[in-house]
Amino acid sequence: MRREIPLVIVFLFGLFMIVQFFIPHRSFAFLYQEFNNWTIIIGIFTMVIGVGSLITVHYSKIRFKKPGWGYSIVTIVSLCGMSLIGLIGGTENELFLNLYRYGLSPVTSTMFSLLAYFIASAAYRAFRARTVVATLLLISAVVVMLGRVPIGQIITAWLPEWLQLQNIADFLLQTPNVAAKRAIYIGVGLGVAAVSLKIILGIERTWLGGDGGK
Amino acid sequence: MKKSGFKFLVVLAVSIWLTPFASFAEVISADSAFQSFPPMPIIVTVSDMPNDPGGALIVEWSIPDADSLTLASMNVYQISRSSNPDSEFESITSLVAGSTRYEDSGLEDGKNYYYRIIAFDNDNRLAEGTGGPGVPSGQWFNTGRIPILIMVVLFATTAIGFIVSAKKGYKFYVRPIAGIRAVDDAIGRATEMGRPILYVPGLGTASEVATIAAFTILGRVARKVAEYNTRVIVPNYDPVVMAVCQEVVKGAYTAAGKPDMYDANDVYFVTQDQFPYTAAVNGVMLRQKPATNFYMGMFYAESLVLAETGFISGSIQIAGTDQLVQIPFFVSVCDFVLMGEELYAASAYLSQEPQQLGTLKAQDWGKVLVVVLIIVGMIFSTFGWESFAAWFDVG
Numbered sequence: 001m002r003r004e005i006p007l008v009i010v011f012l013f014g015l016f017m018i019v020q021f022f023i024p025h026r027s028f029a030f031l032y033q034e035f036n037n038w039t040i041i042i043g044i045f046t047m048v049i050g051v052g053s054l055i056t057v058h059y060s061k062i063r064f065k066k067p068g069w070g071y072s073i074v075t076i077v078s079l080c081g082m083s084l085i086g087l088i089g090g091t092e093n094e095l096f097l098n099l100y101r102y103g104l105s106p107v108t109s110t111m112f113s114l115l116a117y118f119i120a121s122a123a124y125r126a127f128r129a130r131t132v133v134a135t136l137l138l139i140s141a142v143v144v145m146l147g148r149v150p151i152g153q154i155i156t157a158w159l160p161e162w163l164q165l166q167n168i169a170d171f172l173l174q175t176p177n178v179a180a181k182r183a184i185y186i187g188v189g190l191g192v193a194a195v196s197l198k199i200i201l202g203i204e205r206t207w208l209g210g211d212g213g214k
Numbered sequence: 215m216k217k218s219g220f221k222f223l224v225v226l227a228v229s230i231w232l233t234p235f236a237s238f239a240e241v242i243s244a245d246s247a248f249q250s251f252p253p254m255p256i257i258v259t260v261s262d263m264p265n266d267p268g269g270a271l272i273v274e275w276s277i278p279d280a281d282s283l284t285l286a287s288m289n290v291y292q293i294s295r296s297s298n299p300d301s302e303f304e305s306i307t308s309l310v311a312g313s314t315r316y317e318d319s320g321l322e323d324g325k326n327y328y329y330r331i332i333a334f335d336n337d338n339r340l341a342e343g344t345g346g347p348g349v350p351s352g353q354w355f356n357t358g359r360i361p362i363l364i365m366v367v368l369f370a371t372t373a374i375g376f377i378v379s380a381k382k383g384y385k386f387y388v389r390p391i392a393g394i395r396a397v398d399d400a401i402g403r404a405t406e407m408g409r410p411i412l413y414v415p416g417l418g419t420a421s422e423v424a425t426i427a428a429f430t431i432l433g434r435v436a437r438k439v440a441e442y443n444t445r446v447i448v449p450n451y452d453p454v455v456m457a458v459c460q461e462v463v464k465g466a467y468t469a470a471g472k473p474d475m476y477d478a479n480d481v482y483f484v485t486q487d488q489f490p491y492t493a494a495v496n497g498v499m500l501r502q503k504p505a506t507n508f509y510m511g512m513f514y515a516e517s518l519v520l521a522e523t524g525f526i527s528g529s530i531q532i533a534g535t536d537q538l539v540q541i542p543f544f545v546s547v548c549d550f551v552l553m554g555e556e557l558y559a560a561s562a563y564l565s566q567e568p569q570q571l572g573t574l575k576a577q578d579w580g581k582v583l584v585v586v587l588i589i590v591g592m593i594f595s596t597f598g599w600e601s602f603a604a605w606f607d608v609g
Contacts, residue, residue, distance in 0.1 A: 209461025
């Protein structure tokens with residue numbers, strides 16, 4: 001029963017979601033919205049489990065003084081501190097907002113800014129003319145990069161329009177690139193349909209855990 | 215003298231005759247001269263909105279008696295509504311000239327509604343018409359989605375057909391996918407090096423197909439890891455995903471006959487914030503130095519940050535995502551990448567179960583059908599027969 005009940009629930013609700021897509025009537029739209037609300041509510045309850053897991057892991061690190069246990073103290077203090085400030089003063093109070101604006105937000109932006117350097121290092125390694133395909137990649141990358149900046153327009157302004165870098169870059173992005181993207185989208189769309197069908201029919205059961213991993 | 219006298223008499227007579235009209239002319243202004251003509255009729259039709267949940271009507275109108283000059287002179291259409299044609303109409307909106315259609319919503323199903331439309335030229339009422347009743351109602355079937363229904367039925371029928379064939383023993387050929395074949399080797403490498411495996415299930419929720427595909431691969435990885443006595447670390451972005459991952463890993467260890475090896479602290483929740491999660495996973499990579507990193511699921515801007523950090527820490531990396539924009543980043547950094555549907559095919563590929571392979575073949579034939587339809591539509595559209603392509607426009 002431990003496996004059968006979830007499978008029956010998935011089958012019934014999956015079937016409802018398929019049928020609901022084709023029935024615009026108000027009653028079905030209401031049920032659809034209700035079920036989506038249930039998902040949100042269940043998600044909020046699982047947040048309790050998530051926070052419990054977080055505290056358990058870091059408490060274990062502090063207790064057994066595992067490497068990096070000092071950072072675990074920072075994590076737990078930050079978690080408890082922000083929660084208390086938000087619960088007591090509300091999420092609109094000045095201290096809570098300042099901690100977010102001047103604490104979390106700059107740190108998040110810093111992580112995001114690393115992306116620029118990582119793109120440069122990844123491009124340096126990836127854009128090498130080792131094979132024919134890699135050479136094509138390198139040429140396309142150079143053309144698109146130059147075509148997107150003013151200097152690319154300046155250096156090819158004397159050429160016929162169809163040979164100018166920004167037009168070649170636009171062609172590369174709007175024709176072969178879009179064709180490849182759409183091909184992948186078609187495959188992804190069919191893949192989603194296939195996986196959804198497998199889950200609804202109970203063929204795909206890995207998500208249940210247990211021996212579903214075989 | 216006689217002639218001038220006669221002329222005087224004529225002018226006097228005409229003046230006396232025109233006097234009543236003259237006093238009337240003082241009242242009539244140039245503008246109000248138009249109001250002496252009745253407004254032109256507007257033909258108003260009211261119909262139920264098709265394929266909707268209810269509570270909406272479509273109001274359309276035309277002024278057949280108006281020439282282009284008159285139509286151009288109309289500035290605004292005032293639309294009023296009432297539930298009774300004999301009672302007062304309530305103004306609901308005004309539309310600019312040129313409009314011929316209005317969609318009214320928030321109405322009560324089953325109730326009669328009448329609409330009055332008045333066309334104005336500044337303050338002058340040029341045309342007027344009343345139409346109705348229209349009765350809003352919800353539809354029980356969206357006729358605009360018939361093409362989707364046909365494709366769903368066709369796909370499901372094909373998939374079931376192939377599943378039945380597979381169960382009867384028919385062997386399907388599945389092309390080798392390098393990323394999936396490398397999973398076992400990558401796990402073996404981690405075991406030889408005595409380092410853990412890091413499995414990142416992405417930033418999606420458990421309702422997303424890519425995340426479900428990640429569960430499948432995690433189950434496979436965890437089972438192999440249990441057999442090889444290696445450790446797998448699974449930091450999670452979503453608490454629901456964490457709960458499922460814990461069940462999957464625990465079940466895999468149990469199935470491998472080593473339930474005591476399972477450590478709940480290795481499958482844990484980090485945070486539901488994108489870059490703090492990325493920072494935490496990067497920290498795991500740089501401190502624990504896993505031999506193999508798996509990135510399976512939905513990824514966004516953090517994909518390259520994760521992959522580059524994994525490269526720096528010297529891990530072999532296998533990624534799989536259906537996020538089109540992130541695939542190039544993974545391709546340029548990772549050793550193996552499962553692109554789009556290859557991630558979904560992993561389940562069938564790893565298990566080799568007939569039922570799973572059957573749906574894989576249905577996917578392939580679905581792609582063939584889509585390509586055929588695209589070619590047919592392209593040929594038809596080239597010759598100006600747009601109706602074929604328009605039939606697939608479901609809005």
